[in-house]
Amino acid sequence: MYEFEFARPATVADAVQALTAEEAQALGGGQTLIPTLKQRLASPSVLVSLSGIAEIKGICQTDEGLLAIGGGTTHAEVAEGAGAYPALAALAGQIGDPAVRNRGTIGGSLANNDPAACYPAAALASNAVIVTHAREIAADDYFQGMFTTALEEGEIITEVRFAVPEAANYQKFLQPASRFAMVGVFVAKYFDGVRVAVTGASEEGVFRWREAEAALSANFSPDAIAGLSVAQEGMIGDIHGTKAYRAHLVGVMTKRAVSAAR
Amino acid sequence: MTKVTMTVNGRPMSGEVEGRTLLVSFLRDTLGLTGTHVGCDTSQCGACVVHVDGKAVKACTMLALEAEGAEVATIEGQAAADGTLNAIQAAFQEHHGLQCGFCTPGMVMSAAALLKENPKPTETEIRHYLEGNLCRCTGYHNIVKAIMAASGQDVSSIAAE
Numbered sequence A: 001m002y003e004f005e006f007a008r009p010a011t012v013a014d015a016v017q018a019l020t021a022e023e024a025q026a027l028g029g030g031q032t033l034i035p036t037l038k039q040r041l042a043s044p045s046v047l048v049s050l051s052g053i054a055e056i057k058g059i060c061q062t063d064e065g066l067l068a069i070g071g072g073t074t075h076a077e078v079a080e081g082a083g084a085y086p087a088l089a090a091l092a093g094q095i096g097d098p099a100v101r102n103r104g105t106i107g108g109s110l111a112n113n114d115p116a117a118c119y120p121a122a123a124l125a126s127n128a129v130i131v132t133h134a135r136e137i138a139a140d141d142y143f144q145g146m147f148t149t150a151l152e153e154g155e156i157i158t159e160v161r162f163a164v165p166e167a168a169n170y171q172k173f174l175q176p177a178s179r180f181a182m183v184g185v186f187v188a189k190y191f192d193g194v195r196v197a198v199t200g201a202s203e204e205g206v207f208r209w210r211e212a213e214a215a216l217s218a219n220f221s222p223d224a225i226a227g228l229s230v231a232q233e234g235m236i237g238d239i240h241g242t243k244a245y246r247a248h249l250v251g252v253m254t255k256r257a258v259s260a261a262r
Numbered sequence B: 001m002t003k004v005t006m007t008v009n010g011r012p013m014s015g016e017v018e019g020r021t022l023l024v025s026f027l028r029d030t031l032g033l034t035g036t037h038v039g040c041d042t043s044q045c046g047a048c049v050v051h052v053d054g055k056a057v058k059a060c061t062m063l064a065l066e067a068e069g070a071e072v073a074t075i076e077g078q079a080a081a082d083g084t085l086n087a088i089q090a091a092f093q094e095h096h097g098l099q100c101g102f103c104t105p106g107m108v109m110s111a112a113a114l115l116k117e118n119p120k121p122t123e124t125e126i127r128h129y130l131e132g133n134l135c136r137c138t139g140y141h142n143i144v145k146a147i148m149a150a151s152g153q154d155v156s157s158i159a160a161e
């Protein structure tokens, strides 16, 4: 790791201020960023830790009935405390391992937007609102391809708001070495339609499988998508699985998620 | 350099660290607590697991300065002052839960975190909880058996040769 200065502000305002320094970077749980720093793939001048900011931690219900999760809330806390949205709590409880879940945060995961990460699928399938210190961004506008989001430099995710669906489920096909998703599918059934978000599969990062959404909105059953498939083009192909394999898994995991949705 | 202060195994400790100093380096190199191991240094193996404010974390993937003011527990604090092993350590010994011992500090600290959350875990729950702790020697059976035994459960029927 290259040396950097370390700051641990206690408020969002102070963190935003600290992040205006040149080459400053936010530190969430560090479960992605610290390995990145070790590989010298990042060299911030100042690391601004968000772990001391109480106002971006915790889970609550908004007046509009949305589930609001602070950007600095750990995966373990979501697994434990997001019982109002069981599929989301279950997803958080499957990320990495217990020690990773005790440090890693929802804000860090969404800011990073790893193409194989779990939370992006939940956020996109729920059209969650990504709240930053400056604005609110709908998930449909937020994810912009692998490791790319609508966040501006120095913008901090302070909260993520989810409308709780009538039924939902996340199915993760483990990439056994990394414990990320080889393919993960989050299905969410709302009163006005079904949304299906796929992670791990595409070179574009998380995406909505709109054909499946239309079919499932008409008939919420695994049979409804029996004849559908996603194209191999644009799928990730690597030593863990070919493009064809991942494309196939998308269909399989979507059917499983529909069957398991509660 | 910045001064960092934390409670380690019940005793206040402080030292000078850089921004980039990892918690595991602070424990091992500054405090000389070399029981916490570094296996992979890439957050995969769990040899470095310690507790920070009661929660299991990988000390190779946390900055020392993030632990400012925290309560840290390491393997060195698990046995009683006179050296008497705690229930988990004694069960690892009794049930051959270790061979080379490299993974053991992390295994014991993960097991301690598990039993605090879940005092009577099933075999499956134990195996799931140890997902982030790798052992190159034992094949895990005896580790799982030791943790079940430490939680006061009957282990006579567990497959472990």
Ligand SMILES: Cc1cc2nc3c(=O)[nH]c(=O)nc-3n(C[C@H](O)[C@H](O)[C@H](O)COP(=O)(O)OP(=O)(O)OC[C@H]3O[C@@H](n4cnc5c(N)ncnc54)[C@H](O)[C@@H]3O)c2cc1C
Pocket (backbone or CB within 6 Å): A025, A026, A027, A028, A029, A030, A031, A032, A033, A034, A050, A071, A072, A094, A095, A096, A097, A100, A103, A104, A105, A106, A107, A108, A109, A111, A112, A114, A116, A117, A118, A119, A155, A156, A157, A158, A178, A179, A180, A181, B042, B043, B044
């Ligand atoms: C062994 C292992 C297994 C894992 N398995 C999985 C898995 O199965 N599924 C999965 O989804 N993830 C997995 N992860 C990744 C894990 O979930 C990370 O915690 C997460 O991706 C990053 O969150 P963090 O809080 O640790 O962020 P950091 O690593 O601290 O930061 C990541 C990036 O986000 C930025 N950032 C952090 N917080 C904020 C914020 N509030 N606002 C704006 N920007 C911010 C940082 O500047 C940095 O660029 C795994 C990690 C490890 C080490």
Ligand code: FES
Pocket (backbone or CB within 6 Å): B037, B038, B039, B040, B041, B042, B043, B044, B045, B046, B047, B048, B049, B058, B059, B060, B061
């Ligand atoms: S040394 Fe920390 S996880 Fe391997």
Ligand code: FES
Pocket (backbone or CB within 6 Å): B097, B098, B099, B100, B101, B102, B103, B104, B134, B135, B136, B137, B138
């Ligand atoms: S006992 Fe040797 S690595 Fe586990």
